[in-house]
Amino acid sequence: MTPDWSAATAPSLDEFQRLADEAFSRLPEAFRRLCAGILVQVADFPEAEVLKELGAESEFDLLGLFQGVGLAQDGAVSMTGQMPNMIWLYRRPILDYWAEHEEMLGGIISHVLIHEIGHHIGLSDDDMEAIEAAVT
Known part of the structure; x- marks a missing residue:
């Protein structure tokens, strides 16, 4: 039976945030512990300054972004006035990627989240x- 897609809509920002939160909750516990204090946010697109800084040709070029001081750069120590570490997932570029590839949306969100x-x-x-692979 063919699914009825006539009433289907793309997930809203709030729905996308729930998908991201669910994807995060499925990550291995040890991996999630390393993310203490990181905020996961969803936006339709990256800000213009981010695109310019990264040399992106289009607002669809970036699926996600880590902003902050990583653990590898001594991000375990918080400094006064430092913005919180954030992971951005960009809804519209992810949806565009999803439309062009034969992958499940949840899998794409997990992939971008893990990468960031x-x-x-x-x-x-490789890590x-x-x-x-452990999540899927």
Whole structure:
């Protein structure tokens, strides 16, 4: 039976935030402990300054971003006036990627989340792949 997509809509920012929170809750406990104090936020697109700083050609080029001081850069020590570490997931670029690939939306969100947390922790691509394999 073919699903009826005629009434389907893309997840809102709030729904996307819930998907991100669910993806985070499925990560291994030891991995989540390393994320203490990190805020996970969802926005439709990255801010113009971020795109310019990263040399992105389009607002669709960036699926997620870690902003802050990672553990690999001594981010375990908080300094006065320092903004909290944040992971941004960009809804519209992720939805665009999802529409163009044969992957589940939850899997894409998990992948981006793990990748951005990996930047905070200082993990290698192989380490991130191993964590991603453990989640799926």
